[in-house]
Every structure is written in structure tokens, then in C-alpha cells.
Amino acid sequence: MDIIRVNGIRLYAYHGVLQAERDIGQYFIVDVSLYTDLTEAGVSDDVNDTINYAEVYETVEAIIQGPPVNLLEHLGHKIIEKLTNDYPVVKKIEVTITKPSPPIDGNYKDVSVTLNREVK
Numbered sequence: 001m002d003i004i005r006v007n008g009i010r011l012y013a014y015h016g017v018l019q020a021e022r023d024i025g026q027y028f029i030v031d032v033s034l035y036t037d038l039t040e041a042g043v044s045d046d047v048n049d050t051i052n053y054a055e056v057y058e059t060v061e062a063i064i065q066g067p068p069v070n071l072l073e074h075l076g077h078k079i080i081e082k083l084t085n086d087y088p089v090v091k092k093i094e095v096t097i098t099k100p101s102p103p104i105d106g107n108y109k110d111v112s113v114t115l116n117r118e119v120k
Contacts (some may be wrong), residue, residue, distance in 0.1 A: 001091060002038035007031045008108050011064045015075060018103055022068050026101055028075075029110075030060050034083065035092035051078050059083060069098050072097045076115040092118045 009030040010094045014022045034051055041050035062074050063078050098112035 001035045004034045004038070004051050004053055004056070005032065005035070006053050008059060010062050011061060013064050014068045015041075015070070015072070016103070017070045020103060026099065028064055029100065030064060030079070031096040031105060032060060032079065032083070033057055033094040034087065034090050036088075036089045037078070046058070046106040051089070055086070056083065059086065072113040073101065073115065080115060080117050084117070090119055
């Protein structure tokens, strides 16, 4: 299976369980992997035969910068739901959302949630 990846989408938004996260905001980094068959696009060299990664970016941006939610899991679910509805050729999708600076004490690089879904 072929993969289209859009990695390192960095957006400022106001999600989180804590009120401070919603007031101050923070950066979120999103990676999306879309599993599909890219044979037709490889042969035709036509953007209409593939998944337009500019549109994938725009979808992620709209959801991340949309209304605040509590959980990264919910954001990931919304991204998966929208992309699989927009692109029925997607057979599997993986979305990772990273918070580089969550409001927790400790010595760590970041925290992230990865959702994997197979589409029927």
C-alpha cells in the first residue's frame, strides 16, 4: 500500500483540559499518513488521481484552529473523520498530534497521541 504523508504541521491553538491552556494557547504539531493505492496517479501524472496534500493541510488547519476541545484524541478523531469522508480511496489513516509544551512538570521532550484507523 502507498502512503501520502503530511508531517510537522505546526499550528497555534487553544485546546486542553486546563483553563490556562485555553486562555494562553500553545503549539500543536500534527502528522498525517494516508494509506491508499497511488498507481493511477503514478501513471497519469494528474493531481485529480491522488489525494491533494494541500487540501489535507487545509483540513488539519481548520480543525486544529477551530473550536477548542479537551483532548488530543478528540482532535485526531475529527481529522480522521473529515479526511476519510473527503477521500473515500483512503484505506488506512494515521494521525499523530503532539503537544511540545504541555502544562505538566517533569523532564520530557513532548507528549503525543497517535490514532490509527482502517477504513472499510
